[in-house]
Amino acid sequence: MFAKQLTVFIENRNGRLSEVLNVLKENNVNILSLSLADTTEFGLLRLIVDKAQLGKDKLQESGFSSLLSDVSIIEIPHKAGSLQALLKVIDNNGINIEYMYGLSIGSSEAHVVLKANDTKKVDDILTENGVKTITCEELAKL
């Protein structure tokens, strides 16, 4: 199962990140997790939100380059070694991870957001191995 990640391209200028967050606030879009990939010239803000499509549209209207892309939100036990075990499965299948970031809610489960070079394949492998993936909406309810 895929989840929709919202990505925003941001130039490294003062206050730009805050302007993005303001658009989301105005439209009552709640952020569940985020990661900011930064270079000297620009940043890519990757967000898991409760209303991805709305967030994308509103950001676009405000002049931001926003994009929805498929990622896997993977549920893993909230204990030492579980992420490593997950990566072993992924590595063994010859998949490259483009990027990954985490969030942990509650005490028993943690979640990682993962984007691989082959989104479809990683989804199949996770299913085959009984690893649970969830959507943004499900995540929002946790």
Next chain:
Amino acid sequence: MIWNETKECMSRDQMTNLQSARLVKLVDYVYHNVEFYRKKMQAIDLMPGDIKSIEDITKLPFTTKDDLRDNYPFGLFAVPNSEIVRIHASSGTTGKATVVGYTRYDLDVWAECVARCLSMAGVGKDDIIQIAYGYGLFTGGLGAHGGAEKIGATVVPMSTGNSKKLTTMMVDFGATAIACTPSYLLHISEVLENEGLLDKIKLKAAICGAEPWTEKMHKEIESKLNIKAFDIYGLSEVMGPGVACDCQYHKGLHVCEDHFYPEVLNSATLTPVADGETGELAFTTLTKEGIPLIRYRTKDLTSIDHSTCECGRTSARISRFKGRVDDMLIIRGVNVFPSQIEAALCEVEEVTPHYMMIVDRVNNLDTLEVQVELDSKFYTDEVRAIESLTKKISHVILQALGINAKVKIVEPQTLVRSEGKAVHVLDKRKLY
């Protein structure tokens, strides 16, 4: 020292007579050998016989860079290729290069003109001169080279790109003169300073050109290196470096008037302005065989002075340039038109056609940043995709313009839209 006193110091009357005779001959020559000019003259009912003296030059049509492009590559040549012994080329306003051809006689004239310029700078046969302009299609290297050999100096053909080798040889050979762009020379002076070599050089003169430079840069070069710096001017369409150069009095650049007839034109009416008034410079190549040009508009803004110089030369002097009529930029000695960037970006589907060029000078070297917007179809969540795109665009620009540009992707809708004449260039160098 004056290289050719007969030509450089002749009375104004003698010069006018010489120019008149040469113009009459030239018009007859182009009418019979260049279809482009024959058609242009026929279109305005002008026959070669109508041109009787240099005053009649205003009856003749102009030539522009676009004419060279439209007749690419050899359309304006007046002789068959069997007579052409050298080709040079510079960047055109769009994709196509501006190509010029030289006969053996043209190369002799070129060397003569550069010899005059080097002599103005006090360079002679006892000197060791490093030529640090690019050798190749660019006229700088080979042009300066020919003149330096003609005066009998010891010529070191450095070309560009290796500052360390240049400074080492400058010291080891005891080079006394250098020819290069002024910004490159400032860079060289810093390299020398950093390596503690400033007091080990024997340099006494620099002949700098191929890009505009300010009086401030002139003074900085002279004081830093403890030398005399001279301004040499030229453009490949007319010949290359050596069309004009300033003498030790620095009161304008002496034009080799017996070969290149200068006119300074009112930008609106395109009629000649009085001495001292600013206008666009145009040249008629009075003696050129390969690609003779009539009233070629340089787009450079200057003023002219026909009075005799303190150095004794009577040749007309053009002032330090005051700007350009068009939007051409000179970056690291390379002519760059924003339209070239535009054309290059059209090949890259991932970006919109909007762009901004930011030109600056950092540590005395020109830098070019090109800002582009990502097309919405190519928005991405991967840093790598953006980084490989900037590399791709840099490569496209390098291929098209021959210079390295730093490419910066900016947010959508942040670059100026083309409404009428959009500003696509921010030049922070303040060269004029």
